[in-house]
Amino acid sequence: MADAHAVASAHRPKPGSNLATWLKFHQANARMCRAVSDVDRAHHHELRYWVGYEERKAEEVAAKIQEGKSQAS
Numbered sequence: 001m002a003d004a005h006a007v008a009s010a011h012r013p014k015p016g017s018n019l020a021t022w023l024k025f026h027q028a029n030a031r032m033c034r035a036v037s038d039v040d041r042a043h044h045h046e047l048r049y050w051v052g053y054e055e056r057k058a059e060e061v062a063a064k065i066q067e068g069k070s071q072a073s
Contacts, residue, residue: 001036001040001043001046001047003036004032004033004036004047004050007032008029008032011025011028012025013025019061019064019065019068020065022057022061023058023061023062023065026054026055026057026058026061027054027058029050029054030050030051030054030055030058033047033048033050033051033054034047034051037051
């Protein structure tokens with residue numbers, strides 16, 4: 001689990017990065033945490049929490065992107 005957090009931290013976008021970059025980041029973290037939860041059984045429940053967290057963040061960013069597209073139309 002510590003390795004997963006290190007990977008996520010290393011790939012975290014810089015402040016001010018565009019929303020598409022943040023969306024990809026959160027989606028990738030959700031996938032990674034899901035995969036790690038399948039093999040790191042000692043941290044399975046904590047990793048499943050992070051899957052949910054990253055999925056919620058991705059949904060929030062996707063909604064902002066969609067809102068921006070709606071306002072541009």
